[in-house]
Amino acid sequence: MRQADVVIVGGGMVGLSLACGLAQAGFAVSVLEAGPTPMPDERIDYRVSALSRASETLLQQLGAWPLLPRKTAYRTMRVWELDGPAALSLDCATLMEPDLGHIVENHLLRLALWQRASQLGVDLQSDVHLLPMIRRVTVAELSCTTGEVWRSPLLVAADGAESWLRQQARVPLFRRDYGHWALVANVRTALPHDACARQCFTPEGPLAFLPLHESDLCSIVWSLPPARAQALCEADEADFLRALYVAFDGQLGLCQLASPRRTLPLQARLARDFVQERLVLVGDAAHTIHPLAGQGVNLGLLDVASLLRTLSACKAAGQDWGCRQWLRPFERERKWQASQYLAAMAGIQQLFALQQAPARQLRGLGMALLNHLPGWQAPLLRQALGLA
Ligand SMILES: Cc1cc2nc3c(=O)[nH]c(=O)nc-3n(C[C@H](O)[C@H](O)[C@H](O)COP(=O)(O)OP(=O)(O)OC[C@H]3O[C@@H](n4cnc5c(N)ncnc54)[C@H](O)[C@@H]3O)c2cc1C
Numbered sequence: 036m037r038q039a040d041v042v043i044v045g046g047g048m049v050g051l052s053l054a055c056g057l058a059q060a061g062f063a064v065s066v067l068e069a070g071p072t073p074m075p076d077e078r079i080d081y082r083v084s085a086l087s088r089a090s091e092t093l094l095q096q097l098g099a100w101p102l103l104p105r106k107t108a109y110r111t112m113r114v115w116e117l118d119g120p121a122a123l124s125l126d127c128a129t130l131m132e133p134d135l136g137h138i139v140e141n142h143l144l145r146l147a148l149w150q151r152a153s154q155l156g157v158d159l160q161s162d163v164h165l166l167p168m169i170r171r172v173t174v175a176e177l178s179c180t181t182g183e184v185w186r187s188p189l190l191v192a193a194d195g196a197e198s199w200l201r202q203q204a205r206v207p208l209f210r211r212d213y214g215h216w217a218l219v220a221n222v223r224t225a226l227p228h229d230a231c232a233r234q235c236f237t238p239e240g241p242l243a244f245l246p247l248h249e250s251d252l253c254s255i256v257w258s259l260p261p262a263r264a265q266a267l268c269e270a271d272e273a274d275f276l277r278a279l280y281v282a283f284d285g286q287l288g289l290c291q292l293a294s295p296r297r298t299l300p301l302q303a304r305l306a307r308d309f310v311q312e313r314l315v316l317v318g319d320a321a322h323t324i325h326p327l328a329g330q331g332v333n334l335g336l337l338d339v340a341s342l343l344r345t346l347s348a349c350k351a352a353g354q355d356w357g358c359r360q361w362l363r364p365f366e367r368e369r370k371w372q373a374s375q376y377l378a379a380m381a382g383i384q385q386l387f388a389l390q391q392a393p394a395r396q397l398r399g400l401g402m403a404l405l406n407h408l409p410g411w412q413a414p415l416l417r418q419a420l421g422l423a
Pocket residue numbers: 044045046047048049050067068069070083084085086163165193194195196198199200217219256299317318319320326328329330331332333334335
């Protein structure tokens with residue numbers, strides 16, 4: 036029987052960040068991960084995340100940021116509508132900031148966090164297959180198929196969008212299909228990306244080109260109706276690259292594929308409860324949103340920062356941190372923000388799906404106002420950077 040102050044199910048970017056923060060705060064932490072231990076890999080990951088300044092600050096505090104061998108700062112952002120009047124440009128100089136954020140390969144961030152958690156003495160378990168959880172009055176227990184048992188006052192579900200632990204606890208879930216799949220890949224571009232994150236709203240869905248560490252290397256995230264995403268994923272390379280060129284209006288010239296193409300279904304999810312007795316949900320286990328604003332893991336890392344504050348305060352006050360009553364402030368704060376983001380993503384997606392002339396003019400006018408009215412850009416940028 037292993038005893039821990041907190042047991043985290045799921046060693047993804049969010050679960051591992053929480054593990055590092057809790058270990059720094061003096062908690063004894065176990066992480067139970069279903070997959071293998073992350074290992075160094077020469078290949079460039081085709082799953083990347085745009086991280087806000089708030090995420091960078093947290094990862095600095097956790098000591099994981101310096102362990103990242105590659106990260107790409109982006110200094111400008113351009114958003115526009117294909118064949119429409121709407122266009123928006125944002126520049127870090129407006130805020131006198133060095134950049135608007137960083138693009139990080141998911142695999143590298145996970146590896147850095149795993150290494151950091153190991154340095155901090157976290158009990159890291161990989162290839163774990165868990166059996167149904169048991170909750171008693173003051174502790175919860177998890178056992179795995181090899182017979183090992185973990186006992187703790189608090190379990191954390193950080194096991195992703197289809198969270199096993201959330202299902203175990205029978206937490207009701209709001210779920211809505213976006214009617215989109217994301218097609219992701221890395222591409223070499225003919226023109227340099229100039230450290231600019233670009234997103235084009237096409238009639239089929241948004242297409243983002245995110246700059247990577249080489250001047251002609253970008254990660255693309257293309258949201259499309261499922262059948263179209265599937266067809267483009269399976270299309271021969273030349274046909275795919277032609278379609279990409281047309282959809283992106285040739286902004287970075289002709290592209291070459293630099294990775295396999297993959298598709299991922301996109302759904303909005305919001306758990307009804309973020310906390311129960313002896314249980315907390317964080318990251319994708321609690322909420323998922325459309326990647327068009329690149330905020331999913333940023334929200335998860337804000338969950339981590341909030342939970343670290345709550346649990347540290349409980350520990351300092353000698354309270355039972357697995358008790359729902361003490362976890363409620365975390366739930367109130369995080370559920371409110373996740374709901375706001377879900378509503379905002381649905382609104383943006385629906386606004387850009389309308390193709391009638393009045394909707395196009397309205398979008399153009401809105402973005403022109405944001406571009407030219409003094410005093411509007413700074414608050415928007417502060418929000419995007421995670422400083423607001
Ligand atoms: C196409 C796309 C682009 C995106 N771009 C961005 C972006 O630019 N910026 C951004 O902020 N966000 C982005 N996101 C969102 C981001 O990828 C997710 O929010 C993030 O990966 C969630 O991290 P997590 O640790 O909560 O979950 P996950 O990354 O899903 O990790 C969950 C972990 O739990 C493990 N696990 C699962 N089941 C079990 C089990 N039963 N027992 C033990 N372990 C288990 C898994 O193996 C995994 O390691 C994007 C998402 C998509 C789909």
